[in-house]
Amino acid sequence: MKTQVCIIGAGPAGLLLGHLLRAEGVDCVVLERKDPDYILSRIRAGVLETITVKLMERLGLDDRMKKEGIWHDGFNLADGERLIRVDMAELVNKRVMVYGQTEITRDLMDACDDRDLQVEYEADDVALHDVDSDAPCVTYYKDGAEHRVDCRFIAGCDGFHGPSRKAVPASVGKEYERVYPFGWLGILADVPPCNHELIYANHERGFALASMRSETRSRYYVDVPLTEKVEGWSDERLWDELAVRLGPEAAASMTRGPSLEKSIAPLRSYVFAPMRHGSLMLCGDSAHIVPPTGAKGLNLAASDVHYAANALIGFFTASSNEGIVAYSDTALARVWKSERFSWSLTRLMHRFPEDGEFERAMQVAELDYIASSRAAQTSIAENYVGLPV
Ligand code: FAS
Ligand code: PHB
Numbered sequence: 001m002k003t004q005v006c007i008i009g010a011g012p013a014g015l016l017l018g019h020l021l022r023a024e025g026v027d028c029v030v031l032e033r034k035d036p037d038y039i040l041s042r043i044r045a046g047v048l049e050t051i052t053v054k055l056m057e058r059l060g061l062d063d064r065m066k067k068e069g070i071w072h073d074g075f076n077l078a079d080g081e082r083l084i085r086v087d088m089a090e091l092v093n094k095r096v097m098v099y100g101q102t103e104i105t106r107d108l109m110d111a112c113d114d115r116d117l118q119v120e121y122e123a124d125d126v127a128l129h130d131v132d133s134d135a136p137c138v139t140y141y142k143d144g145a146e147h148r149v150d151c152r153f154i155a156g157c158d159g160f161h162g163p164s165r166k167a168v169p170a171s172v173g174k175e176y177e178r179v180y181p182f183g184w185l186g187i188l189a190d191v192p193p194c195n196h197e198l199i200y201a202n203h204e205r206g207f208a209l210a211s212m213r214s215e216t217r218s219r220y221y222v223d224v225p226l227t228e229k230v231e232g233w234s235d236e237r238l239w240d241e242l243a244v245r246l247g248p249e250a251a252a253s254m255t256r257g258p259s260l261e262k263s264i265a266p267l268r269s270y271v272f273a274p275m276r277h278g279s280l281m282l283c284g285d286s287a288h289i290v291p292p293t294g295a296k297g298l299n300l301a302a303s304d305v306h307y308a309a310n311a312l313i314g315f316f317t318a319s320s321n322e323g324i325v326a327y328s329d330t331a332l333a334r335v336w337k338s339e340r341f342s343w344s345l346t347r348l349m350h351r352f353p354e355d356g357e358f359e360r361a362m363q364v365a366e367l368d369y370i371a372s373s374r375a376a377q378t379s380i381a382e383n384y385v386g387l388p389v
Contacts, residue, residue, distance in 0.1 A: 001150070003027045007031070008162060013285070030120065031140055031149070045298035051306060052298065072096050083249070096384065131154060153279050184292060189260060194254040198212075207349050270288060283308050345380075
């Protein structure tokens with residue numbers, strides 16, 4: 001097969017990029033190792049920044065999101081004493097959309113046939129070749145046969161564990177990483193949310209987050225030591241812990257119910273640079289990971305795709321190399337600012353094992369400052385809704 005762009009990975013990054021390229025007549029194919037049901041079964045992000053909403057609008061795939069999603073003007077930080085509301089709409093005149101990553105991915109998947117976006121699912125042993133040439137290729141196995149895709153560019157949208165990042169020579173790539181000493185235990189349940197907006201809580205027993213997918217489906221998290229196993233957490237134990245950490249007011253309006261999904265996700269901050277090497281462009285989790293505290297992971301994938309799509313469209317429709325050459329620096333400039341925000345909010349809202357009384361006092365003082373400072377709340381608001389692209 002010969003195409004202009006071979007996209008590896010049919011998560012949000014790969015499908016968003018594929019649709020944006022096809023909408024401008026750029027030939028591409030998406031190679032995905034799993035099947036659609038597996039991808040949709042993974043419960044992940046819940047909050048969309050402006051850039052992600054705008055890309056779905058640009059594709060004309062925002063109908064269901066606008067019908068079923070929920071615009072949120074603000075969110076809350078709880079310090080065990082009070083709720084500190086960050087009023088994004090008032091402070092920075094922007095909002096976030098609460099609409100699950102699963103639904104974004106479903107909308108993108110459902111549009112592939114009508115929009116002539118070819119996705120090869122269950123593509124095994126995907127391998128990248130000659131990425132530092134102008135004629136790279138990708139091989140994979142499917143239905144017992146080897147297949148080859150000759151292309152001009154490869155877009156590595158294959159997540160943190162995919163092969164693309166590893167195709168960049170060790171002498172070229174540089175990694176930056178912080179692994180956190182806890183994970184997030186999440187529960188999805190068909191119960192109404194305890195609050196109409198998100199609540200991030202720093203309680204003496206640990207972190208908790210009250211989120212949602214709709215007015216009838218809730219998503220909650222607590223942080224747990226990395227030694228914990230999800231089997232050790234019955235629904236009842238988790239609901240009890242959430243009630244304590246979110247505080248009496250939230251607990252009083254919390255509705256319990258059987259878990260539809262329950263899992264523990266590790267937390268890390270990670271950046272790989274450069275995000276382009278030769279004809280290989282990395283987008284999304286293949287190049288960076290953020291702790292979910294700032295709701296940035298999916299949204300950073302979207303801003304990478306915004307830059308990569310415009311660069312590739314410029315290359316193929318206007319013979320301009322400018323966006324391609326600038327891609328890595330442009331994407332990384334936004335990545336690093338989101339990494340900083342996600343790291344700082346994680347630092348503020350979690351109890352680290354190595355923390356002493358001084359570090360706890362710093363958290364209390366910072367939350368107290370945020371509660372009393374419009375400037376501090378404005379800074380948090382502009383980062384949470386997403387910095388400009
Ligand atoms: P993805 O990982 O979503 O997609 C990569 C795709 O590439 C997958 O479909 C994979 O099967 C495929 N792939 C991998 N290897 C391949 C190979 N060898 N060949 C072919 N295909 C291959 N972000 C938030 O903003 N908020 C959250 O609450 C949140 N929670 C998360 C919870 C978990 C457990 C995880 C893992 C991540 C979470 N994230 C969250 C981050 C997450 O939403 C990512 O940022 C988002 O999925 C990034 O999208 P992609 O870059 O497309 O990567
Ligand atoms: C979620 O709803 O899954 C969610 C929301 C906000 C976050 C992390 C996860 O910061």
